[in-house]
Amino acid sequence: MADTVKLTIDGHEVHAPAGMLVIDAAKLAGIEIPAFCYYEGLTLQAACRMCLVEVEKMPKLMTACTLPVAEGLVVRTETPQVAAARKYMLEFLLTNHPLDCPVCDKGGECELQDMAFRYGAGESRYNETKVHTPEKQYSPVVFFDAPRCILCYRCVRICNEGMGVNALGVVERGAVSEIAPNHGDHLECDECGACIDICPVGALTSGIYRYQTRPWEMTHVGTICTHCSDGCKTTLGTRNDRILRGNNRDRSGINGEFLCIKGRYGFDFYDHPDRLQAPLMRVNGKLEEVSWAQALAAVAEKFKQTIGAGTFGIVGSNHTTNEENYYLQKFARSVLGTNNIDHHRTGDVVTLVDALSGKSGALATVADLCERKAFLVLGADLALEHPLLSYQIRANYRHHQAHVYVVTPKAVREDKYAAATMRGRDYESLRDKLKAQPELVILFDDSYQGGELRKLVDFGESLGIPVRYVCLVDYANSRGAIDMGLTPELLPGYQPSGQSGLHLDEMLAAELSVLWVVGANPLENAARKSGFLVVQDLFLTETALQADIVLPAACAYEKNGTVTSGTGEVQRLKRAIETMGAKPDLEIIGFIAREMGAAAALGPWTPDAVFEEIRKNVRGYDVAMPALSTGGAAQTMPVNGRVAVPGPAGLVRSDRNGLFASGTLGRYSKVLNSVLESRLSR
Amino acid sequence: MLYNEPSPLETRVLSRRFGMAHSESIETYLATEGYQAFLKASKMTPDEIISEMKASNLRGRGGAGFPAGMKWSFVPRTSPKPKYIVVNADEGEPGTCKDRVLMENDPHQLIEGVLIAGLAVDAHAGWIYIRGEYRYLIDIMDRAIAEAHERGWLGKNIQGTGFDFDLYTHTGAGSYECGEESALLESLEGKRGVPRIRPPFPAVAGAFQCPTVLNNVETFCAAPAILLNGGAAFAALGIPKAGGTKLTCLTGHINKPGVYELRLGFPVKQMIEEVGGGMRNGKKLKAFIPGGSSCPVLTAAECEGATMDYDSMAQRKSMLGSGGVVIMDEDTCMVKACLRLMKFYAHESCGWCIPCREGTAWLTKIMTRFHSGGGSPQDIGLLGDIAKNMLGRTFCPLGDAAALPMISIVEKFRGEFEDHLNGKPCPYEHSNRMVTA
Numbered sequence A: 001m002a003d004t005v006k007l008t009i010d011g012h013e014v015h016a017p018a019g020m021l022v023i024d025a026a027k028l029a030g031i032e033i034p035a036f037c038y039y040e041g042l043t044l045q046a047a048c049r050m051c052l053v054e055v056e057k058m059p060k061l062m063t064a065c066t067l068p069v070a071e072g073l074v075v076r077t078e079t080p081q082v083a084a085a086r087k088y089m090l091e092f093l094l095t096n097h098p099l100d101c102p103v104c105d106k107g108g109e110c111e112l113q114d115m116a117f118r119y120g121a122g123e124s125r126y127n128e129t130k131v132h133t134p135e136k137q138y139s140p141v142v143f144f145d146a147p148r149c150i151l152c153y154r155c156v157r158i159c160n161e162g163m164g165v166n167a168l169g170v171v172e173r174g175a176v177s178e179i180a181p182n183h184g185d186h187l188e189c190d191e192c193g194a195c196i197d198i199c200p201v202g203a204l205t206s207g208i209y210r211y212q213t214r215p216w217e218m219t220h221v222g223t224i225c226t227h228c229s230d231g232c233k234t235t236l237g238t239r240n241d242r243i244l245r246g247n248n249r250d251r252s253g254i255n256g257e258f259l260c261i262k263g264r265y266g267f268d269f270y271d272h273p274d275r276l277q278a279p280l281m282r283v284n285g286k287l288e289e290v291s292w293a294q295a296l297a298a299v300a301e302k303f304k305q306t307i308g309a310g311t312f313g314i315v316g317s318n319h320t321t322n323e324e325n326y327y328l329q330k331f332a333r334s335v336l337g338t339n340n341i342d343h344h345r346t347g348d349v350v351t352l353v354d355a356l357s358g359k360s361g362a363l364a365t366v367a368d369l370c371e372r373k374a375f376l377v378l379g380a381d382l383a384l385e386h387p388l389l390s391y392q393i394r395a396n397y398r399h400h401q402a403h404v405y406v407v408t409p410k411a412v413r414e415d416k417y418a419a420a421t422m423r424g425r426d427y428e429s430l431r432d433k434l435k436a437q438p439e440l441v442i443l444f445d446d447s448y449q450g451g452e453l454r455k456l457v458d459f460g461e462s463l464g465i466p467v468r469y470v471c472l473v474d475y476a477n478s479r480g481a482i483d484m485g486l487t488p489e490l491l492p493g494y495q496p497s498g499q500s501g502l503h504l505d506e507m508l509a510a511e512l513s514v515l516w517v518v519g520a521n522p523l524e525n526a527a528r529k530s531g532f533l534v535v536q537d538l539f540l541t542e543t544a545l546q547a548d549i550v551l552p553a554a555c556a557y558e559k560n561g562t563v564t565s566g567t568g569e570v571q572r573l574k575r576a577i578e579t580m581g582a583k584p585d586l587e588i589i590g591f592i593a594r595e596m597g598a599a600a601a602l603g604p605w606t607p608d609a610v611f612e613e614i615r616k617n618v619r620g621y622d623v624a625m626p627a628l629s630t631g632g633a634a635q636t637m638p639v640n641g642r643v644a645v646p647g648p649a650g651l652v653r654s655d656r657n658g659l660f661a662s663g664t665l666g667r668y669s670k671v672l673n674s675v676l677e678s679r680l681s682r
Numbered sequence B: 001m002l003y004n005e006p007s008p009l010e011t012r013v014l015s016r017r018f019g020m021a022h023s024e025s026i027e028t029y030l031a032t033e034g035y036q037a038f039l040k041a042s043k044m045t046p047d048e049i050i051s052e053m054k055a056s057n058l059r060g061r062g063g064a065g066f067p068a069g070m071k072w073s074f075v076p077r078t079s080p081k082p083k084y085i086v087v088n089a090d091e092g093e094p095g096t097c098k099d100r101v102l103m104e105n106d107p108h109q110l111i112e113g114v115l116i117a118g119l120a121v122d123a124h125a126g127w128i129y130i131r132g133e134y135r136y137l138i139d140i141m142d143r144a145i146a147e148a149h150e151r152g153w154l155g156k157n158i159q160g161t162g163f164d165f166d167l168y169t170h171t172g173a174g175s176y177e178c179g180e181e182s183a184l185l186e187s188l189e190g191k192r193g194v195p196r197i198r199p200p201f202p203a204v205a206g207a208f209q210c211p212t213v214l215n216n217v218e219t220f221c222a223a224p225a226i227l228l229n230g231g232a233a234f235a236a237l238g239i240p241k242a243g244g245t246k247l248t249c250l251t252g253h254i255n256k257p258g259v260y261e262l263r264l265g266f267p268v269k270q271m272i273e274e275v276g277g278g279m280r281n282g283k284k285l286k287a288f289i290p291g292g293s294s295c296p297v298l299t300a301a302e303c304e305g306a307t308m309d310y311d312s313m314a315q316r317k318s319m320l321g322s323g324g325v326v327i328m329d330e331d332t333c334m335v336k337a338c339l340r341l342m343k344f345y346a347h348e349s350c351g352w353c354i355p356c357r358e359g360t361a362w363l364t365k366i367m368t369r370f371h372s373g374g375g376s377p378q379d380i381g382l383l384g385d386i387a388k389n390m391l392g393r394t395f396c397p398l399g400d401a402a403a404l405p406m407i408s409i410v411e412k413f414r415g416e417f418e419d420h421l422n423g424k425p426c427p428y429e430h431s432n433r434m435v436t437a
Helices: A022-028 A080-095 A111-119 A154-162 A194-198 A261-271 A292-306 A322-335 A349-356 A366-371 A387-400 A413-417 A427-435 A451-462 A478-483 A504-509 A585-596 A607-617 A625-629 A663-667 A670-680 B026-031 B036-042 B046-055 B068-073 B098-105 B107-121 B135-150 B181-188 B217-229 B231-237 B268-275 B310-315 B334-348 B354-374 B377-390 B397-412 B414-419
Strands: A004-009 A012-017 A052-055 A074-076 A142-144 A168-171 A178-181 A204-206 A219-224 A233-239 A242-247 A280-283 A286-289 A312-315 A374-378 A403-408 A420-423 A440-444 A467-471 A514-518 A532-537 A549-552 A561-564 A569-573 A633-635 B084-089 B125-130 B166-171 B212-216 B245-252 B258-263 B285-289 B324-329
Touching: A004 A022, A012 A022, A052 A080, A080 A111, A080 B354, A080 B377, A154 A168, A154 A194, A154 A387, A194 A204, A219 A569, A233 A261, A242 A261, A261 A663, A261 A670, A280 A292, A292 A514, A292 A532, A292 A549, A292 A585, A312 A322, A312 A504, A322 A478, A322 A561, A322 A585, A322 A607, A349 A451, A349 A467, A349 A478, A366 A387, A374 A387, A374 A427, A387 A413, A403 A413, A403 A427, A420 A427, A427 A451, A440 A451, A451 A467, A478 A561, A561 A607, A569 A625, A625 A633, B026 B107, B026 B135, B036 B107, B036 B217, B046 B068, B046 B107, B046 B217, B046 B231, B068 B107, B068 B212, B084 B107, B084 B181, B084 B217, B098 B107, B098 B135, B098 B217, B098 B245, B107 B125, B107 B135, B107 B212, B107 B217, B125 B135, B125 B181, B135 B166, B181 B212, B212 B217, B217 B231, B245 B268, B258 B268, B285 B334, B285 B397, B334 B354, B334 B397, B334 B414, B354 B377, B354 B397, B377 B397, B377 B414, B397 B414
Parallel strands: A004 A074, A312 A514, A374 A403, A374 A440, A403 A420, A440 A467, A514 A532, A532 A549, B084 B125, B084 B212, B125 B166, B245 B324
Antiparallel strands: A004 A012, A052 A074, A142 A204, A168 A178, A219 A233, A233 A242, A280 A286, A280 A549, A561 A569, A569 A633, B245 B258, B285 B324
């Protein structure tokens, strides 16, 4: 390759692409050059001076993080001079460091500890007083302990460059320089906690995790965040069946290390005191705790009585797994014999898939957000409603200067770097600008549905460039619910059901014999009309309060299974903690089937077995297992060729959860509520 | 106003209007060949201007001594971006006070120099970045800029030459670090005054990422004389490798401190004895800082045969720097002088990189303890060691600027450090108090 240069690092010949930095080129040869301030994807600082290396024909040591490779460059990273530079740089760093490792959250996974261990001196020559300042709290989740800070500016950069928030800066100068909020004494930010995770030392600590545990006492479980539809992988640190921390430092998911406040801290609803621990049954008008055996028998009895004699309605969930949704619709259609099955639709995926049939347009993946050249954002405030997608488009802009076009009702964060911004819905006036792009990804929210959406697809087709679409949906498995056929008109894989059935609103309004709600709260603002109401949920929601039987369900962090992100990546949930009284919805449904004597017809209710069936039967889900099994994401592509089934209008409603709300789960998250409360008092 | 009587030994080129009545006014300036160099340059091609500058052997007067003509030639004139001129008037080097007399007494000379640079690189706008402490100079420069606008020496189509140029003053916010060119640009852009990674150098990506000529006040002030009389004539004033004159700030224990314009290559001895009127109270010379506090200190013996130019100072492992000469007599406590310097650098370190931020603070703490009688023999070696660990490893030259005097003082005046050991009082406690810590 013409643009590859040859250089020598520690005697190894290295072929690196032109423009690559020596610190990265060294990695190609398996050589680690230590650094604090250098961070992949963020701007260069050259502030920590740890990556100083010897370069032939250069009089002084050079920082490997700012030195681009060049033909014939000879670099040495392990000479006595370099070793001394590292040793004394650490000596400088430790002069004002409190060395309070025994009580520091970071102890055990601290980069400064690791560096001092590997490159540092055995003893300190510093005999003077250290600069000390008291710890400060910058927000409900962010604490700052200045003396531990080594001023690598990673937090400042991730906040400004990565998040586009610019909440952190530096005040004072010299040895008393300090990281501080840019607005007064508090952070005005997304509370995403990226600054905490990226901190190489224990200077920025999390209000949720601090002083909870030593890192090595935790078990780390990689699973998928259960809040929005972006599908971020979050690695939960657990100890004694308690979740203590969420992060994704191994960058193993589609989100890299990105997480918003929900992914990082919003797991805390799982041990809310209001969490249901035992089944409840209505006795003399009051909900009373009963055993699982009693509750399941009662549900099975009622279901059996109703088959053939009465009417069923089944409401599925945006949060439950693909396996649960698949099993539920199979149960409804084959055991209960009803097609009255639906869920709360938050984006018009059905119409999109239909409109794209036979057209050149395609569904976009998360990778497209990082790689494609142009984007059209319609309606949504991405930064608040879909933080990962917003982050990825922002990163794409920073690294590849992607052109972003924004047509939204109100000002959004993308405006700052957009090639064109427009308030309202007149995206057609951007036609000429969009036509000039080599390719385009269109992201749209629930305000584009039905005919409006078909018009949008026609517009995309008329541009004459490759166009991909993201139909924004709200929750962790909103997309999976549609894919798994939780609608009367479609079977799993968008196969037309060929039968009529009641939609969500119709079911709530109808006087059904039995309404069975699995993981949803459709009667939040309505009274039940059905004769009998069975609810599976984590909490006593408005719907559960009206139920005859409430079955306590496990949350996403307490079960195995798969979920599908809004952009179609299917990913695996991995059980992080055990439940006390609640059970995964799949088990509950399976147990009801067993009680009814219908289990044989439905097949086993283990997630693996059900997913195998999904792979065989659901179009787009025949994914390769290795990636999925090892915690990666597998792309699904259920598109093209189906018979048009017009869905009724008005069924699609997004909840428009911002950064600090997440439907029912958000109501029970202490962290999300504490942030909202802290803002109210301002 | 002038702060000192001129000396007959001076060669007054840049300072030739000093002392004239209303030397700062445009009338005086125009009456004394003012703006003639610009008119001459406006009829020359940019290459001709730059070759005159190169011929003058003018080296940057801010301290680094980089050839000015060369610097101007690095600006990509064909770049589609606008080009800018930035004047570094953030004069903060301890011992240096020449830029302020140049701006105070002859502001139009600076404006003309900037205009010539503008012609040379096709720039049409510029800033004078003046340190915030020079509040009164901002007024003087603003008045001069207004005068120049009124008389058509700034603005659109200057004197019918078809050349447009706008010049603005910009106030620094009190940071020594902003005298470093890339930190100055950050500050000019409204950001925190920390240095930038180089390359790219300002000539390619300077102010607002556009090609920029950034020089010291004195460097620009030399341009009119160079254009008017020719680069060769200016070069001839100095020595072969460094052309022209240098404004030298004599400070410390001499009889006639002040700013004197001397030919490059002027003998140090003669400068102290004749220009400066000799050592105060007939004391003996102990230490000599040739070009601002960032230069390694010379002993009296090292001053023998030394001349005020880049090479002579380099031979003695010091620097000509900015021309801020500090003269210390035999009663000076070098430990205390060193402490004062370290306090300065610790206070002014921007904090960007580790060795400078932590090193300067550490040195200051040891020196404070040491001077007050709390030193141990190991401290002496440690001081030199810390400074050597900073040297060459910091992001910008500020770390070196702190390390160099430290290293040289410990090396050359080790005995004075030993005199402070074991709780002994400072042996110079009752001597003069020029250096106050």
